[in-house]
Amino acid sequence: MKDRNHLANIGLTHHVKVIENGLIDIPMLQVLQPDGTAHKQAELPDVNEQLASKILHTMQYVRLLDERMVAAQRQGRISFYLACTGEEASTVASAAALEPQDMIMSQYREQGALAYRGFSSKEFMDQMFSNQNELNKGRQMPIHYGSKALNFMTISSPLGTQIPQASGYAYGQKMAGLDAVTICYFGEGAASEGDFHAGLNMAAVLNCPAIFFCRNNGYAISTPSEEQFAGDGIASRGIGYGVRTIRVDGNDVLAVYAATQQAREIALKHQCPVLIEAMTYRLAAHSTSDDPTGYRSKDEEERWRLKDPVVRFKAWMQSKGWVDEKLNLTFIEETRQEVLKALKLAEQVPICPIEQIIEDVYDTPPWHLKAQLAELKTHIDMYPDAYPKTSGRG
Amino acid sequence: MATMNMLQAVNNALITAMSDDEKVMVFGEDVGHFGGVFRATSNLQQKFGKGRCFNTPLTEQGIIGFATGLASQGSVPIAEIQFADYIFPAFDQIVNETAKFRYRSGGQFSCGTLTIRTPYGGGIAGGHYHSQSPEAFFAHIPGMKVVIPRNPYQAKGLLLASIRDDNPVLFMEPKRLYRASVGEVPEDDYQLPLGKADVVKTGSDISLLAWGAQVEIIEKAAAMAEAEGISCEIIDLQSILPWDVETVCSSVEKTGRLLINHEAPLTAGFASEITASVQEKCFLHLESPICRVCGLDTPYPLAHEKEYMPDHLKTFEAIKRTVNF
Numbered sequence: 001m002k003d004r005n006h007l008a009n010i011g012l013t014h015h016v017k018v019i020e021n022g023l024i025d026i027p028m029l030q031v032l033q034p035d036g037t038a039h040k041q042a043e044l045p046d047v048n049e050q051l052a053s054k055i056l057h058t059m060q061y062v063r064l065l066d067e068r069m070v071a072a073q074r075q076g077r078i079s080f081y082l083a084c085t086g087e088e089a090s091t092v093a094s095a096a097a098l099e100p101q102d103m104i105m106s107q108y109r110e111q112g113a114l115a116y117r118g119f120s121s122k123e124f125m126d127q128m129f130s131n132q133n134e135l136n137k138g139r140q141m142p143i144h145y146g147s148k149a150l151n152f153m154t155i156s157s158p159l160g161t162q163i164p165q166a167s168g169y170a171y172g173q174k175m176a177g178l179d180a181v182t183i184c185y186f187g188e189g190a191a192s193e194g195d196f197h198a199g200l201n202m203a204a205v206l207n208c209p210a211i212f213f214c215r216n217n218g219y220a221i222s223t224p225s226e227e228q229f230a231g232d233g234i235a236s237r238g239i240g241y242g243v244r245t246i247r248v249d250g251n252d253v254l255a256v257y258a259a260t261q262q263a264r265e266i267a268l269k270h271q272c273p274v275l276i277e278a279m280t281y282r283l284a285a286h287s288t289s290d291d292p293t294g295y296r297s298k299d300e301e302e303r304w305r306l307k308d309p310v311v312r313f314k315a316w317m318q319s320k321g322w323v324d325e326k327l328n329l330t331f332i333e334e335t336r337q338e339v340l341k342a343l344k345l346a347e348q349v350p351i352c353p354i355e356q357i358i359e360d361v362y363d364t365p366p367w368h369l370k371a372q373l374a375e376l377k378t379h380i381d382m383y384p385d386a387y388p389k390t391s392g393r394g
Numbered sequence: 395m396a397t398m399n400m401l402q403a404v405n406n407a408l409i410t411a412m413s414d415d416e417k418v419m420v421f422g423e424d425v426g427h428f429g430g431v432f433r434a435t436s437n438l439q440q441k442f443g444k445g446r447c448f449n450t451p452l453t454e455q456g457i458i459g460f461a462t463g464l465a466s467q468g469s470v471p472i473a474e475i476q477f478a479d480y481i482f483p484a485f486d487q488i489v490n491e492t493a494k495f496r497y498r499s500g501g502q503f504s505c506g507t508l509t510i511r512t513p514y515g516g517g518i519a520g521g522h523y524h525s526q527s528p529e530a531f532f533a534h535i536p537g538m539k540v541v542i543p544r545n546p547y548q549a550k551g552l553l554l555a556s557i558r559d560d561n562p563v564l565f566m567e568p569k570r571l572y573r574a575s576v577g578e579v580p581e582d583d584y585q586l587p588l589g590k591a592d593v594v595k596t597g598s599d600i601s602l603l604a605w606g607a608q609v610e611i612i613e614k615a616a617a618m619a620e621a622e623g624i625s626c627e628i629i630d631l632q633s634i635l636p637w638d639v640e641t642v643c644s645s646v647e648k649t650g651r652l653l654i655n656h657e658a659p660l661t662a663g664f665a666s667e668i669t670a671s672v673q674e675k676c677f678l679h680l681e682s683p684i685c686r687v688c689g690l691d692t693p694y695p696l697a698h699e700k701e702y703m704p705d706h707l708k709t710f711e712a713i714k715r716t717v718n719f
Contacts, residue, residue: 158523
């Protein structure tokens with residue numbers, strides 16, 4: 001057995017040495033300035049016109065989707081929505097730096113990553129209308145997307161639960177010898193959950209090729225980040241757990257792309273986790289159930305509107321001559337129409353038949369669920385008008 | 395008296411408790427300046443200061459562990475878990491720590507001043523993570539009390555009693571009624587006894603038992619049954635643990651029949667415990683099997699919420715089946 005000495009790497013001091021907060025400097029990677037011009041010293045990632053256009057279009061798409069669905073919720077067409085306005089660069093550019101075989105485990109504000117993977121308007125709408133075409137069979141509230149085909153794990157509302165799961169998923173990828181990593185998105189609020197600490201520590205100790213991507217958007221519903229933690233953000237914790245860590249401007253597409261690309265390389269090459277803290281701002285309300293006027297000022301929001309990630313990236317693309325304004329306007333108008341059309345179609349589609357209520361609880365329904373379904377069907381037949389969505393469907 | 399909805403009654407109870415005892419502190423996610431996602435803690439921080447009403451980091455296990463320690467020190471914490479669906483990270487603290495604090499120390503230490511408030515239950519299109527009714531999990535923990543009000547009057551009186559009870563209490567608020575249930579509430583300080591059921595209406599043919607938001611469901615079913623000449627006694631259990639076996643059994647001895655309704659899944663729901671106890675104590679008085687109208691043994695669905703719920707129609711049919719057994 002190997003002799004071990006757990007003090008081997010610890011130096012000595014002969015005076016009481018108090019390590020104070022802020023002694024470790026964790027700078028934020030920024031490539032593009034808010035006006036879209038690149039910092040002179042910055043090293044630009046390799047992003048060509050085609051990739052840039054896909055990133056821009058995806059960001060514009062999710063913004064239109066968000067606007068449309070917030071309105072649809074206000075109109076009472078869906079029960080709930082959660083927009084990602086202001087955070088598009090964080091999720092879209094990070095997803096762009098991944099490979100399709102990489103697993104995405106998201107929190108709930110990562111529609112940008114999902115859209116980048118190719119989730120269609122129809123798929124978004126089917127989910128939000130909980131209809132029978134929906135991939136999760138209409139079982140969860142709007143925005144709880146999931147797609148096996150796109151390697152996007154179905155979203156769960158409880159916060160932070162996906163973090164240790166990502167460690168486990170990535171460990172499985174490593175053991176299977178796959179050329180793939182797992183990216184795990186979460187907010188700075190969710191990072192207060194015990195699962196964050198458990199997940200990061202396990203990933204570090206068990207050398208899991210996972211990218212932990214924190215969207216530090218300043219708020220957990222109403223709670224500002226200074227009431228969430230007293231340390232230097234989330235990045236400082238990565239260091240504590242022995243996880244390689246990058247802090248990045250989350251409103252800067254090129255910085256997020258560069259950071260995630262490098263994180264993926266490290267995770268694969270060294271078979272280890274990497275933590276990215278993306279500094280951004282939740283310009284949207286937490287959800288359609290929230291009203292931010294109760295906890296933050298319009299002025300504060302306006303200051304962040306000036307750092308709009310879509311505007312910033314588009315300005316950079318324009319400087320490269322990659323934006324045809326007329327074509328882009330056409331894209332926006334066509335997308336708007338396409339989203340609306342998908343919405344109108346999805347809201348007409350019925351929910352799953354009642355038989356589905358007992359499916360997927362287990363691999364096959366046990367006797368007691370079959371009995372409960374039979375009883376329920378008899379009851380629905382007795383009062384068809386009281387259960388209009390499921391009665392009279394054979 | 396003032397007209398209040400359930401949220402206002404909860405808020406009023408918290409103000410009453412905080413005014414009465416400066417050791418009372420209210421905390422949880424978003425409960426501070428914002429006043430909670432449902433606004434149950436509105437203006438408490440403004441009124442009593444940041445030291446006594448504050449936001450916590452987003453960690454349920456932290457909130458309950460913190461609250462347990464704070465209670466053991468002699469303060470009177472009222473901790474909010476934003477949704478009962480999110481209480482499970484705190485399950486270890488509640489089961490192994492909060493509930494056993496007094497017992498394991500031979501009575502030297504106690505966290506009995508702790509009250510945990512949490513909204514629970516369905517009917518709000520919340521799917522399985524904003525609709526669950528986990529009372530039975532907590533009814534299985536010796537050392538905890540579990541209390542559920544059905545209207546604003548009960549909410550204030552039971553919450554004040556829970557705060558002042560010298561045992562940790564889980565106070566579960568039926569969020570479907572937060573704004574929907576409106577009634578007259580005394581502005582003064584008052585308490586309703588824990589461990590006592592409330593006979594809402596007397597009747598002779600069958601006893602209907604529920605708690606929280608399901609009380610109005612059995613009331614609706616009872617009205618349908620009465621129209622067919624079936625006389626229903628309606629009981630709100632109010633306290634899940636310890637529960638008022640005496641009131642329930644004396645009702646069953648009178649009517650000879652019992653129907654229990656809860657939103658939580660049938661299997662191992664709290665109706666199972668009530669059924670076992672009642673058949674034990676009232677066996678010779680029973681004229682029909684005790685009937686349970688409950689949620690299905692599936693996760694709480696979204697699209698099929700209406701079908702899943704133990705609604706008034708299912709209850710009405712079950713009343714007829716039980717009476718005509």
